[in-house]
Amino acid sequence: MEQLTGKVAFITGGASGIGLGMAKAFLAEGMKVSLADWSDEHIAKARAQLAGNNAVFFVKANVANRDSLQAAVDETLAHFGKIHVLCNNAGVNGGGTAASPDFDDWDKAMAVNLGGVVNGTKIVAPIIRAQGEGGHIVNTSSMAGIVPLPGLAAYSTAKYAVRGFSESLRMQLAPKGIGVSCLFPGATRTALVPLPEDDPSIDEANAPEFLKTLWDAMRGAIDPEDTGRMVVDAIKANRFYIFTNREFLDEVRQRHREIEDAFPTEEPTPGRVKFENMRAEQVRNLMAPGNRPVPKEDEADMVLDLGSKSPAGGQ
Numbered sequence: 001m002e003q004l005t006g007k008v009a010f011i012t013g014g015a016s017g018i019g020l021g022m023a024k025a026f027l028a029e030g031m032k033v034s035l036a037d038w039s040d041e042h043i044a045k046a047r048a049q050l051a052g053n054n055a056v057f058f059v060k061a062n063v064a065n066r067d068s069l070q071a072a073v074d075e076t077l078a079h080f081g082k083i084h085v086l087c088n089n090a091g092v093n094g095g096g097t098a099a100s101p102d103f104d105d106w107d108k109a110m111a112v113n114l115g116g117v118v119n120g121t122k123i124v125a126p127i128i129r130a131q132g133e134g135g136h137i138v139n140t141s142s143m144a145g146i147v148p149l150p151g152l153a154a155y156s157t158a159k160y161a162v163r164g165f166s167e168s169l170r171m172q173l174a175p176k177g178i179g180v181s182c183l184f185p186g187a188t189r190t191a192l193v194p195l196p197e198d199d200p201s202i203d204e205a206n207a208p209e210f211l212k213t214l215w216d217a218m219r220g221a222i223d224p225e226d227t228g229r230m231v232v233d234a235i236k237a238n239r240f241y242i243f244t245n246r247e248f249l250d251e252v253r254q255r256h257r258e259i260e261d262a263f264p265t266e267e268p269t270p271g272r273v274k275f276e277n278m279r280a281e282q283v284r285n286l287m288a289p290g291n292r293p294v295p296k297e298d299e300a301d302m303v304l305d306l307g308s309k310s311p312a313g314g315q
């Protein structure tokens, strides 16, 4: 989408941090924004910051609850008439580790950090498609979806999944004139990681070294409004990857080398090569510049039902 003026964005987790940063950058482009958030406190603060701006609409929604999200989308459509840009951004810390016996925490974190992205897309993408005016979806992952932190298994699992979901969606929606980007923030100054100076209940002196180092990183962290401007540029250029924090580049390079080095050396059979060439060509075609149409409409949906069945008793 090269032209954003007059378009409508629906941003989940829009009343704080990165969501609010995107909202401000969109408003500066002449867009209208619907900010869907679960926190009354964040909505009240954001409402005060953006008071008097009639291009802003606030709506309470829980992204983990499909009825709640659908109602927020319906209210947005009743207010602005359309949605062109969807930002699935709401996220929470926590969720426990892979080894913890607590399933409840894990399920809740996955329901917001991954479920919220899927719910938002399944509810809003058909609306953008039906309008026929093009559009863009921005899903917020994290650097933890590229280089995970130990002890944050639920968060990293969800953020890796957001990346996979977004890559698949990108291919599926490109021929429909809808772009997809995935945002990978590193340390960004938001309410997600409160600092001791923001929260008097934090015992800084006795905190583990890891947290102290994280707080130091957060003190020099990226301003969410800068992140918002990077998102605007990516939407205009239809760019998939949005990285905000350069300090991870060396580790990402090392990881890519490790992946390449792990490949077997024996040559594949001609049949396997042919299949891979066909798959790669299909992907290139789907993501061709200008989102040119693929030959057969059906192919664009990439619904590859290979006839596999869930085992009996599976869900």
Ligand SMILES: NC(=O)c1ccc[n+]([C@@H]2O[C@H](COP(=O)([O-])OP(=O)(O)OC[C@H]3O[C@@H](n4cnc5c(N)ncnc54)[C@H](O)[C@@H]3O)[C@@H](O)[C@H]2O)c1
Binding pocket: 012, 013, 014, 015, 016, 017, 018, 019, 036, 037, 038, 039, 042, 061, 062, 063, 064, 089, 090, 091, 092, 112, 116, 140, 141, 142, 143, 144, 184, 185, 186, 187, 188, 189, 190, 191, 192, 193
């Ligand atoms: N801040 C960082 O350093 C950082 C780094 C990597 C990724 N992220 C990701 O960026 C996104 C935005 O986080 P942020 O840093 O701006 O934090 P934030 O806490 O400032 O903002 C997140 C907003 O999401 C809302 N929210 C939480 N659960 C919700 C739900 N179930 N339904 C609706 N709204 C909900 C919160 O009320 C809050 O207003 C998250 O997905 C987070 O994982 C942030």
